[in-house]
Amino acid sequence: MAYEFGLDDVAYLASAEGTDALNVTAGLPLTDASLLKDLPALRARYAPREAALVETIRARRRAVGKLDSPDALLLSDTALQQATPSAVAAHRAADIAARHPGGVVHDVTCSIGAELLSLSTAAGLGGVIGSDLDAVRLAMAAHNLRGRPGVQLARADALAPCSRADVVVADPARRSARGRTFRLDELDPPLLELLSVYAGRPMVVKCAPGLDYRMLRDRFSIEVAVQVTSLDGGVREACLWTEAAGLPDRRASVLRTDADGVVRADEYTSTEPDDIDEPGVDEWIVDPDGAVVRAGLVRNYARRHGLRQLDPQIAYLTGAAVPPGARGFRIIDRTAVSERALRSALAAHDCGSLEILVRGLDVDPDRLRRKLKLRGSTPLSLVMTRIGRTGVAFVCEPGVRH
Incomplete structure (x- = not known):
């Protein structure tokens, strides 16, 4: 359970004395494995503020990459989330x-x-x-x-x-x-x-x-x-x-x-045109950014980048190139979605490790991967979806972000 700060904790941490204590605490590992060793030393020197010091430094470390200049912030784990x-x-x-x-x-x-x-x-x-x-x-x-x-x-x-x-x-x-x-x-x-x-x-x-x-x-x-x-x-x-x-x-x-x-x-935006070519399959499958999908702008995105859909009801797109910043999968084979068909197609391409992406089908990627028992040496991606009412799988080169 995360430590619950009080106003006295904040006043201490914001003081010159607290700043010095935070600098000392930041020099410790403070991992789950090291806490039993780190806490007694902090308690001996900073009691009763040792828990507030640890919580602050651990929260600052988790904030790296999320918040700017986290080492200057006072925050808790809950507030950070x-x-x-x-x-x-x-x-x-x-x-x-x-x-x-x-x-x-x-x-x-x-x-x-x-x-x-x-x-x-x-x-x-x-x-x-x-x-x-x-x-x-x-x-x-x-x-x-x-x-x-x-x-x-x-x-x-x-x-x-x-x-x-x-x-x-x-x-x-x-x-x-x-x-x-x-x-x-x-x-x-x-x-x-x-x-x-x-x-x-x-x-x-x-x-x-x-x-x-x-x-x-x-x-x-x-x-x-x-x-x-x-x-x-x-x-x-x-x-x-x-x-x-x-x-x-x-x-x-x-x-x-x-x-x-x-x-x-x-x-x-929804004000952009969304008329695109009829569905089909081209050289690349493009997985649009999740914000585009959540906002219901897949067709608008496709129009801007010269893409079309694999199926009108599915968010996967296809085209001759991958838009800048997007993730694409170059198709090398197409097969049915039965385990037997998948195992045969992947073996033919010497597949040893496999990323599985699924839309429109009730498939658990981790469970399917275990069942396929891959024994090759080539990393590949598998895009599984449906076109109309038919499930289809595309064996692809590993996904790349352009």
Whole structure:
């Protein structure tokens, strides 16, 4: 169980004495195997703060690659799990600033301030406010935002508006007593209540990628624009924009970090044309980014890149080339999906290791791989899907990202 910080822990960690203690603690392994050895030494020197020191350093290490400059942050494991990656937050902050130049933005569920850090550096905003009910996380946010002028913090309930900000940002907690949830009424605070409280004001609400945003329109008649964002191939969130005149109904933001560490963004929207050639099979199979799939923009993506679908109901695309940043599989054989047919085709290509991708079929890749009993030496990929009502498998060269 994660350590529960108190206000006295935060005050200590933010002090000069706490900073020195964190530097010493950071020099220890702090692995699961080493904790029995590391803790007594820390307890002898820093009791009763040893647990807070360990939790902070371990959380900072887990934050590498997710949050910018994690070694300067106060955070807990739970807060880190809920925090938006810095690259995603920066992209959204730039969106908000472009749409509301000179506006004041209020993050009403600011937690440790990860979103505020990006908003505070977005060019063109007139001010940034953060509030949260959790006094401990608010104290962490105050430390994390030190030196950032123009950021105001307040302890407040997200469902009790306390500012006249031009834009409201919210990130309802996505966990219930049963674990991660996609139910609208189990978010904290509840999504429908948030949207009701701030009705008539531009609002940006971060939600889990699996949220059924269509239900908001179909069942509750709430009009929102939806932005699904991915980072380096992983879908991170679905973001709901209210008062969204001028925004596309659906948008996919595909963020990728290049070799120099710079985050590049490609945007796909429902306003783009989606007329493509009839389904077929070409040289390459392309697996579109998950944000494109979640946003329902597969055909728009295909049109932009000169691709077509294998089947009108399946998200796999095919074409003569792989779009930049996308993952593609060059087809070398095609076979039925029975174990016997697969085993024969893979043996013919000397397959020794196999990546299996499945869409549209009820297949467990790990279980199937064990059953195939591969004995060759060549690494291959297997793309399994259906065309019409018929299952089909494509033996491919190992997937490559172009």
